[in-house]
Amino acid sequence: MFDLIFRSMTQRKMRTGLTIFGIALGIFAVVVMGGMSEHMNLVVDKSLKLLANNIQVEPDGTFGGIGTLDDSKIRQVKRVPGVSDAYGVLVTSLDPESAGGGFTGGDMVFGVLPERQMKDALLTSGRYLMPGDGYKAVVGSSIARKYNLKVGDELEMKSKRLQRTSSITNTRNVSVVGILEYTGSMFDSSVQIPLDRAQKFYKMENIVSFIYAEYTPGSDPSEIARRIDLSVDKVKSKSPEQLRKEIEGNLMIFGLITISAAVLAAIIGGLSVMNTMLMSVSERTKEFGLLKALGAERKNILFMTMGEAAIMGVVGGISGIVAGGIVTHLLNKSFEAQGSALFAITPRLVVIGLLFAISLGVICGTYPAYRATKMSPMEALRYE
Amino acid sequence: MNNNGNIGENGNIESVPILRIRNLKKTYMQGKIPVPALDGVSFDVNKGELLSIVGPSGSGKSTLLSMIGLLDRPTDGSVFIDDVEITKSKENEAPRIRREKIGFVFQHFNLLSTLTAMENVDIAMRFTGTSKNRRKERALELLTMVGLGDRVKHKPSELSGGQQQRVAIARALANSPAIILADEPTGAVDTKTREVIVDLLKGLSEKGQTIIVVTHDMDVARQTDRIIMMRDGAIASDTGVTGNEEKGF
Numbered sequence: 001m002f003d004l005i006f007r008s009m010t011q012r013k014m015r016t017g018l019t020i021f022g023i024a025l026g027i028f029a030v031v032v033m034g035g036m037s038e039h040m041n042l043v044v045d046k047s048l049k050l051l052a053n054n055i056q057v058e059p060d061g062t063f064g065g066i067g068t069l070d071d072s073k074i075r076q077v078k079r080v081p082g083v084s085d086a087y088g089v090l091v092t093s094l095d096p097e098s099a100g101g102g103f104t105g106g107d108m109v110f111g112v113l114p115e116r117q118m119k120d121a122l123l124t125s126g127r128y129l130m131p132g133d134g135y136k137a138v139v140g141s142s143i144a145r146k147y148n149l150k151v152g153d154e155l156e157m158k159s160k161r162l163q164r165t166s167s168i169t170n171t172r173n174v175s176v177v178g179i180l181e182y183t184g185s186m187f188d189s190s191v192q193i194p195l196d197r198a199q200k201f202y203k204m205e206n207i208v209s210f211i212y213a214e215y216t217p218g219s220d221p222s223e224i225a226r227r228i229d230l231s232v233d234k235v236k237s238k239s240p241e242q243l244r245k246e247i248e249g250n251l252m253i254f255g256l257i258t259i260s261a262a263v264l265a266a267i268i269g270g271l272s273v274m275n276t277m278l279m280s281v282s283e284r285t286k287e288f289g290l291l292k293a294l295g296a297e298r299k300n301i302l303f304m305t306m307g308e309a310a311i312m313g314v315v316g317g318i319s320g321i322v323a324g325g326i327v328t329h330l331l332n333k334s335f336e337a338q339g340s341a342l343f344a345i346t347p348r349l350v351v352i353g354l355l356f357a358i359s360l361g362v363i364c365g366t367y368p369a370y371r372a373t374k375m376s377p378m379e380a381l382r383y384e
Numbered sequence: 385m386n387n388n389g390n391i392g393e394n395g396n397i398e399s400v401p402i403l404r405i406r407n408l409k410k411t412y413m414q415g416k417i418p419v420p421a422l423d424g425v426s427f428d429v430n431k432g433e434l435l436s437i438v439g440p441s442g443s444g445k446s447t448l449l450s451m452i453g454l455l456d457r458p459t460d461g462s463v464f465i466d467d468v469e470i471t472k473s474k475e476n477e478a479p480r481i482r483r484e485k486i487g488f489v490f491q492h493f494n495l496l497s498t499l500t501a502m503e504n505v506d507i508a509m510r511f512t513g514t515s516k517n518r519r520k521e522r523a524l525e526l527l528t529m530v531g532l533g534d535r536v537k538h539k540p541s542e543l544s545g546g547q548q549q550r551v552a553i554a555r556a557l558a559n560s561p562a563i564i565l566a567d568e569p570t571g572a573v574d575t576k577t578r579e580v581i582v583d584l585l586k587g588l589s590e591k592g593q594t595i596i597v598v599t600h601d602m603d604v605a606r607q608t609d610r611i612i613m614m615r616d617g618a619i620a621s622d623t624g625v626t627g628n629e630e631k632g633f
Contacts, residue, residue: 001510004507007498007499008498011498286494287496290494290496291507292479292482293453293455293482293488294482294483294488294507294508294511294555295479295480295482295483295484295508295511295512295559296479296511297476297479297480297511298476298479300510300511376455376456377455378450378455378456
């Protein structure tokens, strides 16, 4: 039967080609958009894992951005019952002239207490920061690649401050003492330097961006977060759970927007399959009538028409996935120079793309196929 | 009873009727007005008979053919093929009956233009579960029999009208059907080709193949064993037959 399907498809090469192209384009959109969304998911997921299980305290009223907190708040947080320890982190942009920051883009400087350094991200070479380190830095894998850094190399930091009408840019070299392995998280684009040096260099003495509060084992982190909010002025605390939920919520919206655009494109591809199949079926009225007169059963005719639609779906789907894979790979390669990737083509995404293409083909082929089986052999054959 | 397929003489009273039609009626609805197309038709056809059905347009001959071929259902009455009442079959049994009992030949040949002569014959056997090799063998055998052994790889567009119709006849024979139904088989070919087709049908009939031909062409009809003349949905005359009426009722 497949030979008949292929013959029907190759007989109308142009139309078959256009239909397959339509599906491929739709699936291409699904793969590219989905790949973007998947990449975000992966980064956030890994970042959250590395962020350990601390309560994050940020200034009240900052929405997603990075605010400032006075050092004194750390002491206040520490006094809250259930909090075993608290420390500040200062987050700034490595290059203030380039936009970015946050979880997904931009290279960031983390001013951290050496003794409070996160050690979940392992080193590929060198060492972590130590108490007493001066302008020393542990850099993420993307930073190391982007600036071609080895242990012992120097990295230039910039700070920019607006003063009246002019801006003053300071630069300063730090020497790299350690390079982190690739984690797929925001730490890949991070430069960690001792907190005191960061505060000094950025002229932000006694200021931190976030406070991380450790809680005593066995206590409820969301309860403690609430307590911190009540006892410390003008801060907003988030338990690891809340943080995860909030970020996942933001991601979901982003995912929804990208995915629905992609699905729309794919549905248009599906409609083109339907259109092609309807045309093909009405053109082949006689053929189906004849096959019925020759004793073809409904299932034979369904198989021929649905098969054609499904094959167009599969071929279109695979082409779309391959094209999407190539394009995202190339884009990632070109972004890699800047140390960051944008797309992640996960196996899950490939499977979804393929299933979507096939079901589009089959669903949109169903009605035309049904029409084909309804052909009366009499009607089909009587008149030329 | 005599079940020898090679008798062929029309009117042989001892032959087994391969097709029995009893009081067949078909009424079409034109809006709300019933239009009778067949009004109580009964006759028998014996194995190996070459029978023509003639009559003016609208006399019901094509309707009759589609009832026998199970392409359409009668309003009333029965059709028996090999003593099986096919008009009582279920809708999902119809394809099997068409495959096994009926071979169609059409005025416009209705070959699939993308397939070769061989494949056009082959396709009739695809739905029967015959193995690929067996189908090929059979298709070649039939095409050789209709004189197209050297044309098996040709597409319909590369064949003359007569050749195309011979491919169609080979296709109709593919599943060894009880009856071949030919709807104006010479309607689209010239007179010379017409004789080739009629001779072919006659030859098949002599070998025991039952064939019913619907035609306008009295020159064709005269060459058949028996002529049924239809008028206004009923049989006006039935030549060369004795005793069908008595036997049937």
